[in-house]
Amino acid sequence: MSSQATAPTPTGSVPTHRAAPSSQNLSPIDKKDHRWVVLAVIGIAQIMVVLDATIVNIALPSAQQDLGFGNDQRQWVVTAYSLAFGSLLLLGGRLADLFGRKNTLVIGLVGFAVASMLGGLADSFGLLVAARALQGVFGALLAPAALSLLTTTFTDMKERARAFGIFGAIAGSGAAIGLLLGGVLTEYASWRWCLFVNLVIAAVALVGTFLFVPRPAKTARPRIDYLGVVLITLGLVGIVYGFSNAETNGWDDALTYVYLAAGVVLVAAFVFAETRVDHPLMPLRVVLDRDRGGALLAMGLVAIGMFGIFLFLTYYLEQTLGYSSLKTGLAFLPMPLSIMFSSTILGTRLLPRVGPKVLILIGGLTAAIGLALLTRTQLDSGYAPVVLPGLIVIGLGMGLVFSSAFSTATSGVARQDAGVASAMVNTMQQIGGSIGTALLSTVFADVVRDQLVGTDGGKLAQANAALTGYHTAFWISSGVLVLVALAGGLVINRQKVRLAKLESASSNVTGSIPVAAH
Template sequence: MVRFLLGPGGLVSLQDRSTSLMAGPGAADRRKWLALAFIVIAQLMVVLDGTIVTVAMPAAQVDLGFTDADRQWVITAYALAFGSLLLLGGRLVDLFGQKRAFLLGLVGFALASVLGGVAPSFGMLIVARAGQGVFGALLAPAALSLITTMFPAGKDRAKAFGVFSAVAASGGATGLLLGGVLTEYLSWRWCMFVNVVFALVALVGAAALLPRVARPARPRFDVLGIITVTLGLVAIVYGFGRAETAGWSDGVVLASFVVGVVLVALFVLVERRVAHPLLPLPVVLDRDRGGALLAMGLVNVGLFGLFLFLTYYLQVTLGFSALMTGVAFVPFPLAIIVGSTFLSSRLLPRFGPRVLIVVGALVAAAGLLILQALSVEDVYLTVVLPALVVIGVGVGLLFTAAISTSTFGVAPGDAGVASAAVNMVQQVGGSIGTALLSSIYAGAVAQHIDGKQPTRALADAAAVHGYHVTFAVSVVALVAVAVICGLLVRRVRDRAAPAVDQDQVPVAVH
């Protein structure tokens, strides 16, 4: 018979506690680091799915016969479901438990990927992409909240978030490389099927290693909050997605923005008055967390389009193949690993988040300035490569500090929704950035060729001019991150976690 004690941290099993003590702290430490490996595999799957289909799009378009106007929905369907359902997904994590939500998200994401891989039509592919977004909205906050509770503070937290940030920030480039390889040697459909491999590996490891903490109470659903924020975010993300093709003055675009802003404002009013809010406002109004969340959103406004524009530059202007384009991005995730795991893990506990966010933003901005030297000639080795390395190091520094700070000190019952807020600002920021920068790029290109005789040389020169203008705007966004977060985020060090009494440790129930 197993006996339980009720302590401040939850139910404690005496049998499991004695087993844990006999195993020793070293075994528990190794277990949580191994569990982290499977969590980041799942996170990599979610992140790279935002870009892996970009390289595969031309082949899928030929196979399924959809138009150029329709192809944006392969990307938008995922972003729309993912971005609008994140807060709901985060609260479901808090409701059902982190481990259960994580496993359910993995299974659902894998099934949706299989549906996309076998899709016989464009409509079925869109349904599958939306399904991936739905389960990604559950999986992503579950992954981040697991790390938040497994690594509460100190140097281990900095290292863990360094690893997580490296995956979160470099997943886009990894998706381009993997998409190029799979499309070149197998089929575009394997850009969907490959998720099953990621999901199975993460599922087996997570089921064996992740703890499921028994909680004395579960949060209640804020139905009105769920409705207002979900519909509001759907309207906003849809508006930005449509603006890329229909223009900013389109009636549907403007109506989407108005409806979205009104519903989000209503959501804030609801959260101030409801007894059990979907997103407790203190979670985001805390000065440090709010500043870190703002940093994440602005960074994605400035950098989310980097892969898109550099992909077009490498393939259209320089003539790179899909595979070589993916290979060309490899230095970027490697540089992020240097910035997030080797530098941030050492610097964050010592200098605190404000210094790393400011320095990281300025370093990334310096890398974007290097891209002002892009030309119609092949300047990959002299311009693109060093720019990717500098941007990657800066992003690695910034992401680790911002993600760690945005989830630091959150009550255990709000860990899921706080983690969802991190993913939400990234997704919404990315949607805003992609639409805004695409519009700026199109305007700059049109202005450059206005009144001139159209030739291939002029088209290439106009495209490069568009990249210069677009990346200059991205520099402004990164400098804004440094200024705003330098003022908001306090210069505090990531405090070391106090020693925890074994009698108060919640024990995993498998």
């Protein structure tokens, strides 16, 4: 970390005060400014979590055949992770603030690696599910710690835009890369390597963390809000499990509504409790800021839209066009490449100039157009003329959204709240993904069933019915991305970031991005 007392203060941003650690408390390598190396370490840690969302899905058929579990049990390999990860994120973010972000990152990396090893060695369905749940627990420590480290490391306006552009590219493209890596490992090695690969990634990230991530300056430790922990954990479990139950058993199952209702009531009770305690788990000031709230809303909606791309386009490529897992992963590659270009080149240059309001608006509309292009797919469509243009346009739009939303959702936050603010970003993505899974899967199943009414039920009829289901999912996802654009255009404030609000939050904030006045 730099030893300067203050970061450069561009016009319209908040002066960001950096504590200058005593030189005798730093190792020689800590005395140097390794911010960009720290970004690389954080990126490696983050990509391990993001990859896990899709790489295991590719391995599921092989794992099912090897361990001998049924189709009705298969969903638990995914649900066990999402339940633990989604429900514990806010606690993980606050623990990062409490025990130090570097310490929490190390614990998260070690725990995630151990859980991945257990999953790769699993000789039974029960052990695999337990390992996936354990991955979720440590992922809930790892993800907010990584993002909050990024938030507190980069405070200069231009550097922050570039750093979050790179981070957004990793977060946005990781799922597609997971499809590719999962296909390669499953086809040429074993499904177990889709879990073992995390040991390699975690080892690299751990070495980088010990060598380059500086020890943070000592700050006042927040107390744990135990009531808040119980309420929000159970509430998020109810919501995530409710949507998972809807995907498996349909919306006709009464338990779906019981879980969802209980989850909503508990979350509401959590919000009420946070206004009554002295040391809230999630200070409401973190989410009530208009700009930050708009960015968080955009992140949640993006997660819903992204589900339509990865799941149903994967089905289309493999089941309709007959692609192998490896070929499917390669087919997705143009999308992460265009996300990287848009996020790191376009987003980095435009964010400080026009602000997140414009970029999220344009990015959401662009990605929506890309998804609409995928509705041109037919039973015998060629990849280059039909699928490829849609993936490129989606990536260009997503890159703008990710780079802008990540940065805006974590800017101007008091340092003692950086962990929980980062956890909110991940929580919105997790809840959005759960909603997308249940909503689009249910709609797809209903459309296919309706399309098969009055047909002979043969292969051609099933293929046409599935194609109609894909198109419906793509149109819904496109509409959701239009809502992302509206979240940017209507919710995020059109004026410059209000300096008085940020200064009153804390004299030691994580930096802000000046938003161009209109």
